Amino acid sequence: MKMEQDGMSQSKPDNMALYRRLLTYLRSYWRVFLASLVFMAVSAATEPAFVNLMKPLIDEGFISKNPEALRYIPPLIVLLFLVRGISSYGNEYSTSWLTGHLVQRIRQEVFNKLLSMPASYFDNNQSGRLMSRVTYDVSQVTDAGFNVLTVSVKDGCTVLGLLGMLLYYDWRMTLISFVVFPAVGVCISLISKRLRNLTRLNQHQMGQLTQVLGESIDCQRVVKVYGGQSYEAARFTEAVQDIRRNAVKQSAASAMNTSATQFIISVALAGLVHFALLRGQHNQLTAGTFVALITGMSAMFAPIKRITNISQSLQRGLAAAESVFLFLDQPSEPDSGTRTLEKVRGDLSFEQVGFRYLNAEKAAIDRFDLQIRAGETIALVGSSGSGKTTLVSLLPRFYLPTSGRITLDGIDLNELRLADLRRHIAMVSQDVVLFNDTVAANIAYGAFGEATREQIVEAARQANALEFIETLPGGFDCHIGENGTLLSGGQRQRLAIARALLKNAPILILDEATSALDNQSERLVQSALEHLMQDRTTIVIAHRLSTIENADRIVVMHQGGIEEVGSHAELIKNQGLYAKLHEMQFHEPGAAVAVAGKSIDQSDV
Template sequence: MSVSRHWPVACRGSPGVRSGRSWLPPPAWPSSCYAVISACSERLRRSFVLYKRVLRYLRPYWKVFLVSLLSMSIAAATEPAFARLMKPLIDGGFVNKDGSSLIWAPLAIVGLFLVRGLTSYVNEYATSWLTGHLVQSLREEMFAKLVRLPVHYYDDNPSGRLLSRIAFDVNQVTEAGFNVITVTVKDGITILGLLGLLFYTDWQLTLICLAVLPIVSLCVRLVSKRLRGLSLQNQQNMAQLTQVLGETIDCQRVVKVYGGEEYEARRFHRHAEAIRHNAVKQSATSSANTGVTQLIIACALAAILYFAALRAQSGSFTAGDFMSFLTAMLMLFAPVKRITSISQSLQKGLAAAESVFGFLDENGEPDHGTHRLENTRGGLQFDGLQFTYPHAERASLYDINFTVNPGETVALVGSSGSGKTTLVSLIPRFYEPTAGRILLDGRPLTDLTLGSLRRHIAMVSQDVVLFNDSVAANIAYGRIGEVSRDEIIAAARAANALEFIEAMPQGFDTVIGENGVRLSGGQRQRLAIARALLKNAPILILDEATSALDTQSERLVQSALENLMKDRTTLVIAHRLSTIEHADRIVVMHQGRIAEVGNHHELIAHDGLYANLHRLQFKEPSWVTA
């Protein structure tokens, strides 16, 4: 029977090796082998690219980096020098009874450790300085990216993950940044120096030490992949934990009222447990790697001690040689352990770097406009406008066509989900239309730069956003340093906010707490109106600005809004129809389309959707009629 019959069909007929009278074709590599090799090479390439990108942030500080490398190199060189001093100390001072060796050798050791202490201090200081700058640079770049991300990115990503990336992942990047370099350079020089001393003392015994290196490398390689996956999982767990914390803090009143304490505690426990479990896995993996490595080195040490004793008996190995060799070999343990454990820090850092740079590579808001808008009359034209949210099943706006004249007040009414808020969100270009366009004074919004467009728009919404700062800083937000105190006071007076501001402990310098928690709803709303007044933008968007207020607060806010709306192009979204009866025009929306357009009296006479909404809101209860 031919031997070739035992080969797979795919391998027959291929070039092979002659064996006797038959040609034996070589077995083809399985496709899985190529896949594994390809995956490994791709992983190495990505790791190299990430690491190179991290080091790019240290380039401006290359002088400090050079000082750090020099100091750590000197500190590392003192370890083999100390081991070398053991030979003259033992042979000269103890074996040969040389008194001078007992004097200069200890003094040399003291001087050696003095140099080591000074260089280690310089190295630690420089390392800390560089690490701090690396973290600061990354955080500032990430924050700059954060404020320029499009609105839909915030819609798709939980805030906890964003916070975790900036607060947690950046710190992990330093593990792949300078810390790995420090360990690699310092311990690498130490290992090379000690190995050089070992070869110089006895090369044959040193070969036993080198025999264990391939085994140690294999252990490190197996552990690295496991640690990389655990680090990525830990980042996700931290993001989820941060999300639970943020939601619980923001919604603490809802949690209390609805008795959600135990539910939130269970959610927190679940994510905290996942983080703890992941940390145990990482520690166990790293510890197992370290333990196996130390066991291998201990076996090599036992063999070395045995052969060194045999050499000493033959007289070719002095007591000083043995002490110097043993000291160098024992000192080799710590740097080898750190070098083998560096893969854990490297994998954590690379996983964090992948997260950080993935965030930095996100596309910011599209801003292809070239025209810088200096002044505007405020005329808006909606031309065939359509919009669909990402991943939505149907469009939110269909074929919107109408014009807002400069200085005109146009109200948008309709049931919830009819597209009112979506429509006004397209004006400051929080989203880009799916089809159609919006024109400002006859020029498409896409031709304008984002910054110049938004400088001419002010917004007041139902959900007022305030900052944990003083009253004056909140009113002058965006223009701090550009406006005087008198202008801030004038804006507060026009917004009917001056009375309650002056009643505060520090007046305009009173810190109002997170999102104005120390203020009532009406007071927060009036501060937002004062902020819009101070901006003095020609286009004003009011989104349910009075819907959540009591009657007295609504009167004050409505009066402030009337001051704000003077001589401005205003779009008002309102559910309370009483607040928009005097609008120049009312646009009634239904399921993303314009159903009716007209003023209050025209729409009531038309007896359509608006008239129906009006009857529902102002229908008298049966007990009043009775």
């Protein structure tokens, strides 16, 4: 099965390195962490203390019938369980508090890292796996952190305390129990590697499940129209079956480890009973000591079982920590620029720009040269795959040119800080992205949430959106659903334009902003775009050639390069590629033409 691409080529950190890195998150909470360790130790000490009461209880209470035993043993039992209750509560509370802070902090770091990743990372990785890492992997890290730590410290102290007590009473017999530990260690080491591999596979399977689920929700209309319910159900069934099989394999491995450990302990216990009976027959062992030894050995069953069972939690947590830290160590979006521009004129220059996608057979942009004056409107037209969208993606540095350079007001884009560069760019695309929030919040997103109500209303008015907004229940405070599902395509587009208007950036990118609209919606949106384009350097990717006839210059692209440049009238007069495209779109719908050896279909325009 193919695993996710990110981090797989990096070297895997060892377990101690993972733990050291996890513990660095506790530095700010060391007092609470220390308190939790104290609570663990106190709670663990009550177990051997209780077992230690068995000897006087039997020897003095039942054998010697000492009345003093009636006065101090029952209160001691109550006191021990009171101390255990208080320390257990303190341990659970402090551990839960620390776990919550650890998960919150790591999850926030992962999300912040996700926001800083380059566009190419999202191109090459499943969105389901990315979401699974934030939601699933981070929560699993706690198994490597505090759940394992709690069991190791608390149950480890309990086992050591019981062993110390048993050695005190009869060291010869207690040595029998020492055969348990090396044998248990062998069992754990044999199972751990398999559990780690199964856990890594489970992380990938959870990502697959999230991917299928997310796509089925996002594309639910397509699924219904094309009758894809059975296909999606089969995909989901396969994903959940993989997870089920993996879970069974993990449980089987863990159960095998537990069963083997219990068998080894039972052999040690049987040997202890055998030698205790022999010594008892020779009056070398009192009844109280025998009961204390047997009770102490039996009391070690539960903590040793929990210690052996943490192997599954440990491997699950370490695999999750490995995944999370490998992601956090991925290189972020390059931002080596140091310069800032408080004010931008909007002069753009593409100088021998080339770009090739990773593993692509040919360049998407090839030796592209173009000078754009401040305030000029440039339209990009051409067949599908000619490089129009790729070219405008280079402006906000979603991708970096593989050759040549792009300048803004004479300054190389790579010299500018990313945040400062993007502050001067607004974008409206065919696929409008809106948030599951109010109308006002979506418009104000263009001003980073700092716009006044009056500014929001004015932006909506200029975008021709005010009329329909006022008809919505709640008006500007109406929640529009996920990605604006409660609005029409034209209404979503006008909200995107209002957002761009409010940002008031000097450079504007319009990526086929009206291609999917009906005629009435297109007229409203086109009118709004005219407001938006005033006094801005605008690059328009055109689908309908009628919308860009008034552009200052039209750039016809083919295979990543420039085929011809000019105004609408000039290009029509030249009878080149643009004239043929224009004729095909307006006079011969559905036809295909060949220009200079290039076959072009109307659907590609």
